[in-house]
Amino acid sequence: MNQDQTTAEKDLEELREAVLDDWLTVTSNVTDALRDIQQTVSWRVTRPLRAAKTFSRKVDEVGVVPAGRLAAVEVARRLGRR
Amino acid sequence: MTSTAPVTTENVSDEIGALRAALGTRLEVVAPALGVDVSGLTPSEQLDRLARSVHESADPASAWLLFVGVTATFPSTADLAALRRALLLATPATAMLAVLERTMDVQSRTHSGLRTIELVSDTVLVDVDFCAKYEHNTGIQRVVRHMVPEWSGDRAEGHRLVAWNQDSTGYRELTAEQVDRVLHWNDRRLPKKDDPVLTDADLRREHVLVPWRATLLVAEVPAFHVCDSLTSIARWSGTAVDLIGYDAIPLVSADSVPNAESERFARYLTIVKHARRVYGISVSAADEFRGFVATLPSQGLSGPEVVDVTLATEVSPVARAAASVVTVDPEAEPVVLCVGSHEPRKNQDATLFAAELLHREGHRFRIVFVGGGSRLATMHFDKRVAKLSASGMKVESHRRLGDSELWGLFGVARFTVFVSLHEGFGLPVAESLALGVPVVTSDFGSLDEIARVGGCLQVDPRDDTAIVDAMRTLLTDDAEHARLLAEIAEQRPKSWRSYADEIWTAVTA
Numbered sequence: 001m002n003q004d005q006t007t008a009e010k011d012l013e014e015l016r017e018a019v020l021d022d023w024l025t026v027t028s029n030v031t032d033a034l035r036d037i038q039q040t041v042s043w044r045v046t047r048p049l050r051a052a053k054t055f056s057r058k059v060d061e062v063g064v065v066p067a068g069r070l071a072a073v074e075v076a077r078r079l080g081r082r
Numbered sequence: 083m084t085s086t087a088p089v090t091t092e093n094v095s096d097e098i099g100a101l102r103a104a105l106g107t108r109l110e111v112v113a114p115a116l117g118v119d120v121s122g123l124t125p126s127e128q129l130d131r132l133a134r135s136v137h138e139s140a141d142p143a144s145a146w147l148l149f150v151g152v153t154a155t156f157p158s159t160a161d162l163a164a165l166r167r168a169l170l171l172a173t174p175a176t177a178m179l180a181v182l183e184r185t186m187d188v189q190s191r192t193h194s195g196l197r198t199i200e201l202v203s204d205t206v207l208v209d210v211d212f213c214a215k216y217e218h219n220t221g222i223q224r225v226v227r228h229m230v231p232e233w234s235g236d237r238a239e240g241h242r243l244v245a246w247n248q249d250s251t252g253y254r255e256l257t258a259e260q261v262d263r264v265l266h267w268n269d270r271r272l273p274k275k276d277d278p279v280l281t282d283a284d285l286r287r288e289h290v291l292v293p294w295r296a297t298l299l300v301a302e303v304p305a306f307h308v309c310d311s312l313t314s315i316a317r318w319s320g321t322a323v324d325l326i327g328y329d330a331i332p333l334v335s336a337d338s339v340p341n342a343e344s345e346r347f348a349r350y351l352t353i354v355k356h357a358r359r360v361y362g363i364s365v366s367a368a369d370e371f372r373g374f375v376a377t378l379p380s381q382g383l384s385g386p387e388v389v390d391v392t393l394a395t396e397v398s399p400v401a402r403a404a405a406s407v408v409t410v411d412p413e414a415e416p417v418v419l420c421v422g423s424h425e426p427r428k429n430q431d432a433t434l435f436a437a438e439l440l441h442r443e444g445h446r447f448r449i450v451f452v453g454g455g456s457r458l459a460t461m462h463f464d465k466r467v468a469k470l471s472a473s474g475m476k477v478e479s480h481r482r483l484g485d486s487e488l489w490g491l492f493g494v495a496r497f498t499v500f501v502s503l504h505e506g507f508g509l510p511v512a513e514s515l516a517l518g519v520p521v522v523t524s525d526f527g528s529l530d531e532i533a534r535v536g537g538c539l540q541v542d543p544r545d546d547t548a549i550v551d552a553m554r555t556l557l558t559d560d561a562e563h564a565r566l567l568a569e570i571a572e573q574r575p576k577s578w579r580s581y582a583d584e585i586w587t588a589v590t591a
Contacts (some may be wrong), residue, residue, distance in 0.1 A: 016126040018177065020531040023182045024101045060306060060342035064456065066216045 090165050098277030101195045103546055105129075108199050115201055115294055116144050120525045126178075133177035137169045143320035145169065146202075147294060152185045154197035154290050155251035156311040161188060162318055176448045192251055193286040201294040206241040207253065209300045211308075214245040214260035215277060219267060219485075220423060220454075221329055221509055225363070225393060226301045227267040234265060234305035240590070241299075243393075244291055248280050252290040253475060268400045268485075293321040299589050300353070309349040316356035323353065325590050327360040327388065329506025330370035331427070338427035338504070340456075357386040361585060363393045365530035367506040395512040395532065396575035397489075404489035405517045415448045415476055416496035416557060419519070421488070421510040424455025424481075429543050434470075434477070436499075436550040442473045445557050448476035450491055452483050487533065491493045492517040496563070497556040500529070501543035508532055516575045520566035522552040536569030 058067040106125035109132060113120040118135045120128040129152070136144045145166050149157040157165070161184070168180035189195065212218070213226045233241055243264060244253040246532050262272045264384050292359065304312055311471065316323035332347035354360060354371065355378060362368025368390045375385035397405075418437065422428045429450060437449045451467070467479045483491075494497075498514040499522045508529045513536045514521045523529045527539035533540050539555060539562075541548040555562055 013124075015129065016130055017124065017139060019273065020102070020105075020126040020129065020181065021098065023189075024098050024195075027186055028097060028101060028195065046417070060346065063218075063452075066218055 137177035405493035408493035419495040
């Protein structure tokens with residue numbers, strides 16, 4: 001292996017590392033960005049609407065009674081955090 | 083909820099380091115399965131080498147596994163198709179970029195970055211998601227909770243129970259409480275309590291069980307939102323997916339179920355298309371799935387093999403004991419029992435009509451309906467029951483009744499009525515016969531399969547007069563009643579052990 005090849009391999013490895021770092025940063029930041037969105041006023045005021053939609057979807061999936069229990073658990077959890 | 087700690091350059095760097103290390107650990111798990119040596123390599127080198135290998139092989143199962151290794155989530159069919167196409171368009175040198183590009187969306191949406199994974203290849207995975215998570219025990223759950231404990235002895239090492247994780251992106255091991263819910267329903271070892279709701283931080287650190295060229299038995303009808311991931315497993319992962327085929331009622335009797343049920347079942351059929359085998363719980367149920375499979379050549383698919391594995395007909399010792407401790411008062415009115423969830427196809431309206439007519443004819447009896455149902459389905463029925471009860475007829479409707487009370491009613495019943503218009507099996511008929519109580523039931527489908535062995539008067543459930551006549555016969559004709567009891571006495575119910583054995587033998591064949 002000559003010097004040029006070694007340098008090229010090293011450059012390529014650095015490039016791979018940089019790309020993976022970017023990917024990890026971006027995917028992690030999007031999660032953070034979502035967290036920021038969830039702190040906004042508009043997100044908070046539309047929370048009941050989203051909760052109703054979520055409950056409706058859950059009813060479709062598991063039925064009214066289990067969905068009600070899940071909702072009760074979620075409410076208890078949220079209240080418990082305050 | 084995510085942590086609200088202040089974000090600094092230092093802790094961001096720590097987090098990226100942790101994510102990188104977790105990714106490297108997951109890739110080390112998938113690499114041997116893909117035949118690639120990644121020992122001593124950095125995560126980016128590992129990923130590059132694995133991406134090149136999958137690019138070269140063009141094997142869909144390898145692409146599925148690499149997706150799982152990178153994201154710790156099971157891909158949807160669309161996500162996997164996108165990854166495979168991106169790899170086909172890539173060169174070996176750009177394969178890693180293709181993988182990162184096509185997994186970025188999923189990785190951004192989920193909190194899976196720190197998860198660990200474990201490949202499961204040498205055991206049967208049994209998906210018992212609903213039974214594990216919910217305190218609900220009607221038809222399908224009763225089958226699962228009877229069958230799976232039968233594998234606890236010498237077959238315990240041969241299978242693993244799994245449930246979907248909270249964000250429905252992968253399988254995980256059951257908690258102790260969930261195992262108790264599945265395996266010890268009649269004999270709980272732990273206090274009943276709801277499952278805790280996990281935080282995002284918990285979700286990020288879950289341990290995911292990954293079926294890899296394994297066998298997966300989906301013992302329930304899965305939830306709507308996991309059907310696509312299960313289809314992807316059945317279609318691409320190299321894991322054989324077997325299903326217990328309960329019935330096709332939500333589609334073929336769509337007029338009798340809520341729209342959402344039909345849509346959910348239609349999604350479920352997508353898994354069926356790519357499954358290896360379906361075990362119909364009756365010949366009738368199996369025929370419904372065979373009918374569906376017969377439509378698949380028009381899509382260029384052959385579909386699964388459909389096998390009849392008829393359900394057990396025995397009841398548990400707990401039920402038998404509860405039914406035997408009650409004493410029948412010879413002076414009291416004979417009890418007619420009608421068990422089943424309340425929905426139009428169960429035909430409770432026809433049974434109530436028949437009872438009212440027999441009451442007006444002057445027959446003395448007490449009729450008891452047991453079974454839950456939506457307010458919409460039960461409202462008019464309950465009003466009618468209240469009105470008849472006020473007029474002096476002995477009629478009751480119980481929406482919530484404990485198991486022991488229910489078995490106790492079987493213990494005092496002269497006969498039961500189950501004239502459903504469409505069933506996958508008909509557990510109330512089997513249970514009635516197993517507890518020595520004659521049945522008035524329908525004369526077709528799975529109910530006919532059960533009734534053929536004796537102990538039943540069969541009627542056309544769409545003929546109200548036939549139902550009235552059969553009920554009158556069993557109220558008034560002691561000789562006919564005794565004949566049915568004698569037929570029941572000759573029966574040897576099929577055990578849950580036999581049913582579980584048959585399923586196990588087929589799944590592991």
